[in-house]
Amino acid sequence: MASSSAVVRPFTDAHRIHVQRLYRRALKQSLDWVVFRDIWRQKAIEIRVKFERNRDVRDPRAVTKLLHEAELLLAKTEHPDPYRLPIFLAIL
Template sequence: MRLFSRRIKKVTLTRPEFSLRGGAVRLAGTTTSNCTIADRSVPRQDASQTRSVSQQQRRLPPSIDFDIDADIDNRILRSLYRRSLKLALDWAVHRHIWRGQAVYIRSLFDANKDVRDPRQQKLLLRETEKLLETWKHPDPYRAPTAPGGSKYERNLPPRDLPYADAPGAH
């Protein structure tokens, strides 16, 4: 007795290619040939998109395509975004209040994601750093068990000390 009457053809799955240029992540498409899943065909991508890769970028995995400077800027940008969210959480009394502030902060970062001029980018980064320093909370939230928290190193396990030998055991 056959359980499945329909034959499923071979499927080739690949990871999509991402581009991190200019501080924004965009999907470049996949590099698969025609593949069929239960008689639905996926169109083949244009081969000219994936063939124009410089020699320096060929050393990287095929799914990641970025400039070295863009990677550094992305790390700084992610750090600023996370710090601004944490700072907003320090000032917010309740989580639902913080959520509205987080959406507003995200809109500010999204408004400047298409800036390509390096001078303008550095100026925006400096202004953001200055704002973060201005709004720094005097008593920021720390997790209780984190360093600086109220429960940090409370109830430490006892140290392993050598036991004293019984008198006359020498």
């Protein structure tokens, strides 16, 4: 898996995949803070609005800056004790 700090050229397939993974990480990370899905849904909508707001940015420097800011925000808001689903092992 590529490093999240790797430089990805805007407007390529790699860029699209990078943005999709960033969006997914933001959604998953927000679940660490709000476990209940009905409450979390509002946060998910807010995240989507932020990504959609910058969807039509075409300046490569602005895109790079936005991605860098999003990465920093994810790092800053990382939960100190992330929620993990319990795993139950069935003994047969």
